[in-house]
Amino acid sequence: GAVVSQHPSRVICKSGTSVKIECRSLDFQATTMFWYRQFPKQSLMLMATSNEGSKATYEQGVEKDKFLINHASLTLSTLTVTSAHPEDSSFYICSASRQPNQPQHFGDGTRLSIL
């Protein structure tokens, strides 16, 4: 199968802290990774599309300086929430696909809670 690992699964930290979330494709190389945010009982909202070796493409309304994305290798993308505040508390999910036209496989998500 296609396994995507996301770490950490849960983070609780104080306001002003920067938090890094990792997304790894374990058994395939992912040319494209996606970062989503999910609010309680809501659908997934795409934040950005990350292609290996190039800058991420952010969706409208998503602050690129707030949510830093790095896709340095074909198996790893990271999302850093900089200077996190309580309103950044959410469930963040990554996905990865082998090729742009292949299905996306999702990580288990990261529950971020900012106090």
Add this chain to the structure above:
Amino acid sequence: GEDVEQSLFLSVREGDSSVINCTYTDSSSTYLYWYKQEPGAGLQLLTYIFSNMDMKQDQRLTVLLNKKDKHLSLRIADTQTGDSAIYFCAESQSGAGSYQLTFGKGTKLSVIP
């Protein structure tokens, strides 16, 4: 723009069949997907269908696509309590080569023992 609609809730008895419906608006959709999300977890890809197919069956899961009506359904045969979850319908198009997904709001399936 793209829009994907699903009913929010479905309740079935264990052993019965479940049918989850989805409608979409973008006629250029390339692939249509069904994902399952259990509480506190990410999304699990259940199955997907290419837009030139009418039906796809995989064990207990049957996907039907009516491209004319832009209607997608997921049938789960012999529904079990472990099938209780939220099911998301999603579509992708090849615009800009990124094949981004557009999700419905999800259907919460409750299985009554």
